[in-house]
Amino acid sequence: MSEVNNKKLRTKDLIYAGAFGALYIVLMLILVMSSGMVPILYILAPITVGVFCGTVYELCVLKVRKFGPALIMGLLFALVACNGAWYCFVTATACALLAELIIFLGKYKSKFMYLLSFVVFNINMSCPYMIMTFNRDGFMTRARDYYGEEYANGLSKLMTPWIWYALVGFAIIGGILGALIASKLIKKHFTKAGIV
Amino acid sequence: MDFDICVDDSGAILKLDPRTKLVMFLTSSVASLTCYSMENLLIYGIVLCVITILCGKKWLGVKSLLIFLFLIFFRYEIVTSGKGSAAxxxxxxxxxTIFLFFFPVFMSLMLITQTTRINQFLAAFDAMHxxxxxxxxxxxxxxxxPTVAQEWDGIRKAMAFRGISLEPWAIIRSPLKTIEYILIPLLFSSISIMEELAxxxxxxxxxxxNNRTSYETVKFRAVDYLVTFMFIGLAAFFIIGRKGL
Structure with a gap:
């Protein structure tokens, strides 16, 4: 569908990146909102989102096979989910950039590098939670205001200050699972149909 | 939550520039992440609904406003009465609260997707070079x-038709199957739509x-400046309020 030697992004690729970005964001919002009522599931969101959205991401980068789609998706994600604080935005963008770099190192051919790039990309799921570590007091006040005393207590038990590092771990686990599922599903369905 | 791809904004009293709506969307997500008090959220939600009504989506705006106000009232009652079981x-x-917390983001997203045509969007940004x-x-x-939302609706109906349940229990029992059943049709239909769109x-x-011309005349008018400054002001107010000045 798209040639590897033509490096520049064309309009068509931009349309793919935007549309897959929309898919990614809608799925993510549905997952986070429907699982957000239970504190433990809220913390585990990096895993659930990774498992679900891995396929969307892989399909996007495999379809375009140029420098850019992962970065665009990362930026769209940051635009919608991480604009609470500048360090969230920067980290999310950095993850996407790193994912691009990994794909580049695989010369846009290596399947393993494509899968690995999602593991890095998925770390951006932990970025919205950075506020919890870096602005913990503010977050707790709001949680108490918003969700009531019990929910906040439940959260604060889970939210030891090092929680963000655990969340990065979750995001990596989610990324690995998502990449595995994606590779299985893409092999089963999309390669046969000639889409990637 | 019905989305419509063919946007009709002929009934609009207030015709906002797409860029203004984008600013509103950004400040809304800032607001829902930094807003600490219900009073501020109440003001913000009401302003957003009123603008939606003025932009021509009367029914949507009124409906959302009523739901929003009712929920805030309901929550207030629960918190203050102290009756009933704590759990x-x-x-x-x-x-x-989760619903209220997402409300500004949701509402401004609806405003963008329901009142802006894609060519208005492109024209506005082209004008900014x-x-x-x-x-x-x-x-x-x-x-x-909106397309994803529509496709999702269709897939859910098709799944129900074939007797595949989407109950939480069914999802927990075979999560991989569920992912496959939902994702594959969604991706296939989305990809064909993307190809047509491209x-x-x-x-x-x-x-x-070349420079493209457009049927749409987009211009940043006085109203746009007013609304933009109002929303930036509200967001700034929330952020300053958080710091406790």
Whole structure:
């Protein structure tokens, strides 16, 4: 569908990146909102989102096979989910950039590098939670205001200050699972149909 | 939550520039992440609903406003009355609060997707001489969100038709199967829509490199400045309020 030697992004690729970005964001919002009522599931969101959205991401980068789609998706994600604080935005963008770099190192051919790039990309799921570590007091006040005393207590038990590092771990686990599922599903369905 | 791809804004009293709506969307997500008090959220939600009504989506605006006000009232009642069991009260409050917390983001997203045509979007950003690489993904994303919602609706119906349940228990029992059942049709239909969208856009010369003309006249008018400053002001107020000045 798209040639590897033509490096520049064309309009068509931009349309793919935007549309897959929309898919990614809608799925993510549905997952986070429907699982957000239970504190433990809220913390585990990096895993659930990774498992679900891995396929969307892989399909996007495999379809375009140029420098850019992962970065665009990362930026769209940051635009919608991480604009609470500048360090969230920067980290999310950095993850996407790193994912691009990994794909580049695989010369846009290596399947393993494509899968690995999602593991890095998925770390951006932990970025919205950075506020919890870096602005913990503010977050707790709001949680108490918003969700009531019990929910906040439940959260604060889970939210030891090092929680963000655990969340990065979750995001990596989610990324690995998502990449595995994606590779299985893409092999089963999309390669046969000639889409990637 | 019914989305419509063919946007009709003929009934609008207030015709806002797409860029203003984008600013509103950004400040809304800042607001829902930094807003600490219910009073501030109440003001913000009401302003957002009123603007939606003025933009021509009367029914949507009134409906959302009523739901929003009712939930805030309901939550207030639960919190202040102190009657009933604490567990159920707590669960209800947290459920309602999550909804309220997402309300500004949701509402401004609806405002963008329901009152802006994709060509208005493109024309507005072209007027700012933004490069294609920035404009097209953002425009396509907002165009595509309603499509995903529609496709999802169709897939759910098709699943029900074949007797595949979407109950939580069924999802827990076989999560991988569920992912496959939902994702594969969604991706397949989305990809074919993307291809059609790309073909249509290319046929209209989106990648020709020449300056494109547009039927839409987009201009940043006084109202736009007013609304933009109002929303930036509200967001700034929330942020300053958080710091406790």
């Amino acid at each position: 159920i009260g707590g669960l209800l409050t947290s459920l309602i 933004m490069p294609n690489i920035v404009v097209i993904p953002i425009a396509v994303m907002f165009r595509f969100i 073909a249509a856009a290319l046929a209209r010369g989106l990648d020709s490199g």
